[in-house]
Amino acid sequence: MAKNTSLYFRIVEGRNLPAKDVSGTSDPYCIVKVDNEVVARTATVWKNLNPFWGEEYTLHLPMGFHSLSFYVMDEDTIGHDDVIGKISLNKEAIGSQGKGLDNWMNLTRVDPDEEVQGEIHLGLELLRDPPRTGLRCHVIEARDLAPRDISGSSDPFARILFNNRTAETSIIKKTRFPHWDEVLELELEGSEEAEGRSLTLEVWDWDLVGKNDFLGKVEIPLECLQRTPQVRGWFRLLPLGNMEDDAGGKLGALRLTIRLAEDRILPSMYYQPLIDLLVESVICPAKVEDTTPLTMLEEVTTVESRQDVAMTLVKIYLGQGLVVPFLDYLNMKEVNQTSDPNTLFRSNSLASKAMEQFMKVCSCLHLYRQGAPEKKNNTLLRITNISPELLPSTALFSALQPSPLTMGTETLHSHLCSTVIALHNTENQSKHSILISAALSLPCTILRTSLNTPFSSLQHCHCPAQY
Numbered sequence: 001m002a003k004n005t006s007l008y009f010r011i012v013e014g015r016n017l018p019a020k021d022v023s024g025t026s027d028p029y030c031i032v033k034v035d036n037e038v039v040a041r042t043a044t045v046w047k048n049l050n051p052f053w054g055e056e057y058t059l060h061l062p063m064g065f066h067s068l069s070f071y072v073m074d075e076d077t078i079g080h081d082d083v084i085g086k087i088s089l090n091k092e093a094i095g096s097q098g099k100g101l102d103n104w105m106n107l108t109r110v111d112p113d114e115e116v117q118g119e120i121h122l123g124l125e126l127l128r129d130p131p132r133t134g135l136r137c138h139v140i141e142a143r144d145l146a147p148r149d150i151s152g153s154s155d156p157f158a159r160i161l162f163n164n165r166t167a168e169t170s171i172i173k174k175t176r177f178p179h180w181d182e183v184l185e186l187e188l189e190g191s192e193e194a195e196g197r198s199l200t201l202e203v204w205d206w207d208l209v210g211k212n213d214f215l216g217k218v219e220i221p222l223e224c225l226q227r228t229p230q231v232r233g234w235f236r237l238l239p240l241g242n243m244e245d246d247a248g249g250k251l252g253a254l255r256l257t258i259r260l261a262e263d264r265i266l267p268s269m270y271y272q273p274l275i276d277l278l279v280e281s282v283i284c285p286a287k288v289e290d291t292t293p294l295t296m297l298e299e300v301t302t303v304e305s306r307q308d309v310a311m312t313l314v315k316i317y318l319g320q321g322l323v324v325p326f327l328d329y330l331n332m333k334e335v336n337q338t339s340d341p342n343t344l345f346r347s348n349s350l351a352s353k354a355m356e357q358f359m360k361v362c363s364c365l366h367l368y369r370q371g372a373p374e375k376k377n378n379t380l381l382r383i384t385n386i387s388p389e390l391l392p393s394t395a396l397f398s399a400l401q402p403s404p405l406t407m408g409t410e411t412l413h414s415h416l417c418s419t420v421i422a423l424h425n426t427e428n429q430s431k432h433s434i435l436i437s438a439a440l441s442l443p444c445t446i447l448r449t450s451l452n453t454p455f456s457s458l459q460h461c462h463c464p465a466q467y
Contacts, residue, residue, distance in 0.1 A: 002265040005064050006308075007034070008100075010056035010257040011042055015104075017049045017252035020074035020082045025049060027075040028084065030254075032057070034065045036117035036146075044075045049252075056257075058311075066091055066236065070254060072107060083110050085251035089258070099304070100259035107251040114239040116216035118144040118176070120158070120203060123232040126225040133188040135162060135199060135225075138232075139169050141179040145237075148205040148213040149174075155206040156215060160184050162199050171206045197222055203237060214240055261308070275316060282317070282325040295333065298350040310353035314361065323358060330354055 011030050020026045025047045032040040039059060045051035067090050074082040085107025094101065123138035139158045148154045156178045157171040165186050172178035198219045205213040216237025224231060274293075281292040294313075301309050317326040330351035 003064070004263045004265050005061040006261040006263070007059045007061060007065070007068065007094075008056070008257075008259040008261075008308075009068070011053045011070065012255040012257060013050070013052040013054070014072060014252055014254050015050050016249065017051070017072065017084055018250070019049065020084065021076075023047070026084065029073055029075055031071040031073060033069045033071070034059065034061065035067055036069075036115075058308075064091070068094065068258070070256065071110070072252070072254065086110050087254055087256070088114075091260070094258055094260045095262075100257065102257045104253045104255050106249050106253045109251065112213070115146060116214070116237050116239050117146045118142055118203075118216060118237050119234045120201070120216075120218060120237060121234050122201065122218070123230070124199070124220060124225060125230050126222075127185075128229075135160075135186045135188060137167075137184045137186075137199070137201065139180045139182050139184060139201070141177070141181070142203060142237075143177050145176040145178070145203065145205075145215050147176060148215065149207075154213075154215065156203055157206055158184075159202045159204065160186065160199060161202065162186050162188075163197060199225075201235075259304075275320070278313070278316060279320055279322060282322055282329045285325075285329055294329065294350075301350070303348050306348060306350055307353050307357075310350055311357045313350075314354055314357045318361065327351075327355060327358060 009032070011032075014028060017026055017028055026049060027044050027046050028048065028051045029044040030040075030042040030053065031038055040055075040057050042053045042055050045053065067088060069086055069088045071086045072084040074084055076082065087105050087107060089101075120142040121140040123140065125136040125138075127134040127136055137160050139160075142156065142158075145154055145156055151174065153174045154176055155171055155173050156175070158169045158180065160167050167184040167186060169180045169182045169184065172180065198221045200217060200219050202217045203215040205215055207213065217240065218235040218237060220231070220235075277293045281294045285292075297309060297313075298306070313326065314323060317323040334349055334351040
């Protein structure tokens with residue numbers, strides 16, 4: 001049984017940001033990190049201390065995560081960008097809110113001692129050889145340490161501490177992936193073992209001039225070693241633990257929406273009966289007024305989760321090669337259920353959400369091929385919610401086979417023609433004149449932009465001149 005973690009967040013806006021430029025304003029943008037790895041960057045809002053972004057992202061994290069951080073930066077044309085402040089949330093704080101977080105949060109100062117990353121490989125053993133008791137720590141290696149030197153590297157060494165006694169490893173120069181393979185030992189007194197203390201291991205970057213830079217720490221309670229005399233594995237490095245100061249709101253605030261969903265995924269055979277029911281709904285469509293599994297899904301889902309449901313359904317029907325009949329079925333149901341002639345589609349309906357997700361999939365490959373090199377990554381990131389580090393990989397886009405998408409677009413194009421003709425033959429002219437106008441303009445514009453497909457033939461359908 002697999003476990004899937006989905007993290008949805010929306011960076012709405014900022015307020016009362018401090019001025020970082022000589023002009024008395026700032027050029028803010030946001031960087032998002034999951035466990036100190038950059039996963040998203042917003043657009044820059046120029047010369048604004050109350051910026052609005054309104055950008056949303058969905059991340060699928062198969063291995064889970066520990067923390068989510070938002071950094072507000074001031075973009076500078078010359079020199080390095082300035083850090084305005086940050087907001088950090090751990091997984092437990094996000095998961096404790098059943099409906100997610102949606103509020104204003106004050107920015108905190110960025111403390112270098114809190115900006116840690118990486119893991120360390122340790123072997124720990126509690127030695128009991130009466131009358132002598134001791135701690136043995138095998139410091140093996142570390143990986144992905146934070147760069148602290150101007151060269152983009154570090155000179156790391158490890159130090160263990162227990163009850164004011166310390167021992168250190170050697171210094172490994174110019175690396176973020178040091179390999180020590182050294183054994184450090186500390187003697188314990190009889191009373192110390194029963195006091196419930198912790199062994200602390202710290203990793204530092206050695207500097208020839210000035211003070212050493214902190215790279216992270218690990219704390220292991222002595223009780224763990226008493227229950228299991230030998231402990232070995234990778235441990236995540238933690239920050240120093242300084243109390244963060246939000247500066248009383250002097251650094252401004254961000255309005256964020258964050259939701260966390262953790263699902264357990266069963267083997268595919270358990271989902272096949274449900275997929276068969278969904279496929280049957282579009283292959284053998286029932287009468288418009290009849291209840292089907294698809295209509296039941298819209299009735300039982302909440303407005304907040306409808307977008308996630310639509311995304312999943314689009315993926316299912318794309319895999320089955322039935323995405324166009326699926327969209328056709330939902331849109332026809334939506335049209336027939338609309339009684340107000342001034343209403344075309346509800347923006348929060350399953351039909352509109354499914355069409356939106358389908359357009360994102362269709363436009364992904366086109367935007368990557370057509371976008372300018374300097375704008376390509378940010379455009380794709382905002383439209384398709386793909387992590388920026390994945391963009392250079394051509395394998396990601398080769399997986400999106402263009403031929404099925406092109407075929408699906410042509411089918412949808414021809415179907416719109418027939419839909420326009422069918423709507424013309426209906427009796428409710430006041431209502432369907434709006435639908436015909438929308439079918440001729442809005443879908444054509446969207447699809448032409450996203451797929452660069454000619455739609456001139458659609459506008460030559462045999463329809464009355466007034467349409």
